Amino acid sequence: xxxxxxxxxxxxxxxxxxxxxxxxxxxxxxxxxxxxxxxxxxxxxxxxxxxxxxxxxxxxxxxxxxxxxxxxxxxxxxxxxxxxxxxxxxxxxxxxxxxxxxxxxxxxxxxxxxxxxxxxxxxxxxxxxxxxxxxxxxxxxxxxxxxxxxxxxxxxxxxxxxxxxxxxxxxxxxxxxxxxxxxxxxxxxxxxxxxxxxxxxxxxxxxxxxxxxxxxxxxxxxxxxxxxxxxxxxxxxxxxxxxxxxxxxxxxxxxxxxxxxxxxxxxxxxxxxxxxxxxxxxxxxxxxxxxxxxxxxxxxxxxxxxxxxxxxxxxxxxxxxxxxxxxxxxxxxxxxxxxxxxxxxxxxxxxxxxxxxxxxxxxxxxxxxxxxxxxxxxxxxxxxxxxxxxxxxxxxxxxxxxxxxxxxxxxxxxxxxxxxxxxxx
Amino acid sequence: xxxxxxxxxxxxxxxxxxxxxxxxxxxxxxxxxxxxxxxxxxxxxxxxxxxxxxxxxxxxxxxxxxxxxxxxxxxxxxxxxxxxxxxxxxxxxxxxxxxxxxxxxxxxxxxxxxxxxxxxxxxxxxxxxxxxxxxxxxxxxxxxxxxxxxxxxxxxxxxxxxxxxxxxxxxxxxxxxxxxxxxxxxxxxxxxxxxxxxxxxxxxxxxxxxxxxxxxxxxxxxxxxxxxxxxxxxxxxxxxxxxxxxxxxxxxxxxxxxxxxxxxxxxxxxxxxxxxxxxxxxxxxxxxxxxxxxxxxxxxxxxx
Numbered sequence: 001x002x003x004x005x006x007x008x009x010x011x012x013x014x015x016x017x018x019x020x021x022x023x024x025x026x027x028x029x030x031x032x033x034x035x036x037x038x039x040x041x042x043x044x045x046x047x048x049x050x051x052x053x054x055x056x057x058x059x060x061x062x063x064x065x066x067x068x069x070x071x072x073x074x075x076x077x078x079x080x081x082x083x084x085x086x087x088x089x090x091x092x093x094x095x096x097x098x099x100x101x102x103x104x105x106x107x108x109x110x111x112x113x114x115x116x117x118x119x120x121x122x123x124x125x126x127x128x129x130x131x132x133x134x135x136x137x138x139x140x141x142x143x144x145x146x147x148x149x150x151x152x153x154x155x156x157x158x159x160x161x162x163x164x165x166x167x168x169x170x171x172x173x174x175x176x177x178x179x180x181x182x183x184x185x186x187x188x189x190x191x192x193x194x195x196x197x198x199x200x201x202x203x204x205x206x207x208x209x210x211x212x213x214x215x216x217x218x219x220x221x222x223x224x225x226x227x228x229x230x231x232x233x234x235x236x237x238x239x240x241x242x243x244x245x246x247x248x249x250x251x252x253x254x255x256x257x258x259x260x261x262x263x264x265x266x267x268x269x270x271x272x273x274x275x276x277x278x279x280x281x282x283x284x285x286x287x288x289x290x291x292x293x294x295x296x297x298x299x300x301x302x303x304x305x306x307x308x309x310x311x312x313x314x315x316x317x318x319x320x321x322x323x324x325x326x327x328x329x330x331x332x333x334x335x336x337x338x339x340x341x342x343x344x345x346x347x348x349x350x351x352x353x354x355x356x357x358x359x360x361x362x363x364x365x366x367x368x369x370x371x372x373x374x375x376x377x378x379x380x381x382x383x384x385x386x387x388x389x390x391x392x393x394x395x396x397x398x399x400x401x402x403x404x405x406x407x408x409x410x411x412x413x414x415x416x417x418x419x420x421x422x423x424x425x
Numbered sequence: 426x427x428x429x430x431x432x433x434x435x436x437x438x439x440x441x442x443x444x445x446x447x448x449x450x451x452x453x454x455x456x457x458x459x460x461x462x463x464x465x466x467x468x469x470x471x472x473x474x475x476x477x478x479x480x481x482x483x484x485x486x487x488x489x490x491x492x493x494x495x496x497x498x499x500x501x502x503x504x505x506x507x508x509x510x511x512x513x514x515x516x517x518x519x520x521x522x523x524x525x526x527x528x529x530x531x532x533x534x535x536x537x538x539x540x541x542x543x544x545x546x547x548x549x550x551x552x553x554x555x556x557x558x559x560x561x562x563x564x565x566x567x568x569x570x571x572x573x574x575x576x577x578x579x580x581x582x583x584x585x586x587x588x589x590x591x592x593x594x595x596x597x598x599x600x601x602x603x604x605x606x607x608x609x610x611x612x613x614x615x616x617x618x619x620x621x622x623x624x625x626x627x628x629x630x631x632x633x634x635x636x637x638x639x640x641x642x643x644x645x646x647x648x649x650x651x652x653x654x655x656x657x658x659x660x661x662x663x664x665x666x667x668x669x670x671x672x673x674x675x676x677x678x679x680x681x682x683x684x685x686x687x688x689x690x691x692x693x694x695x696x697x698x699x700x701x702x703x704x705x706x707x708x709x710x711x712x713x714x715x716x717x718x719x720x721x722x723x724x725x726x727x728x729x
Contacts, residue, residue, distance in 0.1 A: 101694070
């Protein structure tokens with residue numbers, strides 16, 4: 001009998017502890033009755049301090065609103081956000097993905113259309129708004145925050161040591177690679193283990209060969225396709241870079257390639273503008289600059305690929321939209337945009353922010369004069385299999401030399417043609 | 426008497442309800458939900474119209490789903506065959522050696538089992554580092570004068586899957602070893618002594634006496650191998666990522682399912698209908714093949 005009593009007590013204890021555990025999280029959200037508490041989610045655990053600072057500024061100006069920030073791991077963010085939004089819960093304001101990632105949530109009815117709330121969105125650049133607009137209904141669902149640009153990073157000190165200058169043509173670039181190789185450096189730090197890094201490589205060096213925005217527009221309209229000779233030639237040029245990439249480049253991951261660059265083992269890396277802040281924290285001594293990868297002729301434009309990266313979105317089912325919109329508007333102020341530039345070295349999408357004080361950002365804006373869409377993300381990430389996933393896999397085949405440039409192009413073309421109407425004509 | 430019976434029923438209900446609730450909520454409900462979801466068309470995260478078996482048809486018969494699905498299935502089959510042949514054979518061999526009480530048997534018993542206790546994610550992460558071009562494995566090869574064998578182990582299409590399988594075997598071989606050891610140890614001593622007195626050699630002793638008597642253990646290991654091979658996910662996720670890189674060579678139905686149902690951050694948007702269909706196929710395959718293997722091995726079982 002005594003044993004039974006003990007057992008019942010134990011089971012009751014377990015059950016009670018579960019109840020209390022559930023109650024604890026409830027309590028957190030309902031504290032402070034006269035204040036509105038907004039839930040704000042990001043996929044940037046590394047930026048928690050930045051947002052805390054900005055939230056403090058916002059709360060000072062809006063004493064009746066408290067913002068609770070939650071940062072999720074980047075790779076799990078979409079899944080967690082999708083699960084909580086479909087469950088009718090989720091944050092009031094959150095970082096939103098661009099293009100296809102935005103469409104996923106917007107087309108499901110989870111995002112609030114913003115133009116009525118924020119008429120100032122009309123002042124944003126067309127490129128920035130494209131990433132925050134659902135192609136299904138043409139409505140704007142995000143307040144654009146930053147854009148990313150893909151180009152070549154180079155090590156200024158190593159360039160001086162080797163007596164090199166910024167190349168004006170592809171041939172000059174190859175000469176620089178050869179010189180670096182001779183001096184015992186890894187000429188180009190990029191690797192191919194992570195498929196998405198090959199999409200970055202394409203963004204950095206491809207446009208000059210396939211013909212930039214004209215080709216992009218022709219493909220999107222279905223007038224040209226990926227089996228076009230220009231695109232195949234671009235793949236061949238990309239394959240030709242493998243001899244300048246690190247030894248066993250097929251096993252070189254994203255982390256490896258970045259470390260080659262900031263540890264000054266390689267003078268070149270094709271990567272996005274989002275890396276600059278990371279390089280500075282990893283090696284404050286690193287003296288780096290950026291340039292656009294040149295085309296074959298010096299007279300041809302040297303392209304950089306640009307895409308809208310992140311926006312701020314509002315939950316369509318939020319019960320606190322009036323407060324949420326105040327926070328949304330705060331996140332689109334010039335002051336916030338400026339903080340993005342100075343503290344995070346990001347290219348803000350907020351119009352009218354003076355970025356000239358930051359030489360890196362001004363140089364990025366300078367390179368953006370020859371901006372072209374970051375091909376597969378901007379144009380072909382709306383349906384499965386996305387252009388990005390097809391490119392990433394096929395490009396790995398090309399780089400490992402298990403596929404020819406023609407086979408690579410065909411694999412991408414066939415995949416996209418399976419759903420893309422302009423290719424089915 | 427009646428009262429006691431009623432009390433007993435109450436106790437049984439009391440004890441199985443929590444378990445049943447957990448199984449119901451976390452296993453049966455999702456299973457039926459994914460069956461339900463797989464019968465609808467989806468627009469992003471919103472369920473639309475009832476389409477019957479259309480998602481299954483698309484998965485199995487239309488490009489590009491068909492290509493991805495059968496490629497992934499091929500890799501699962503590869504996992505199953507290599508695990509059965511290498512891991513379970515070595516497991517049986519180690520189990521047998523350990524049962525012979527050779528010097529150091531107690532020590533090796535522990536050594537073999539230690540990796541089984543490691544978290545699968547930690548193993549994937551660490552081996553991912555060892556297998557980098559400049560990692561431990563290649564450095565070791567260089568050290569022993571085999572520099573020509575250095576490879577980008579996880580970056581080459583023909584090497585990535587075998588490499589991950591070998592890592593997994595390293596992690597898991599202790600488990601079958603221990604199960605087989607326990608089974609061999611439970612073979613009645615009289616049988617073995619009688620065989621020895623008859624002058625039976627080790628080889629015959631193993632195949633004619635020990636092996637038939639440990640068939641139940643083999644059944645368990647085979648069923649677990651089948652389930653493990655069909656559900657393989659974490660090893661690939663931690664070592665080559667969700668996209669089955671390089672060029673889908675490490676894709677399995679687990680990674681394909683995850684990518685399709687939830688979308689991969691770097692490349693895709695979710696397709697819940699097809700994803701649910703894949704989930705259900707994984708379940709059916711696991712169930713059917715496990716059942717089959719139980720029947721096949723049961724028929725070979727010997728009772729003393």
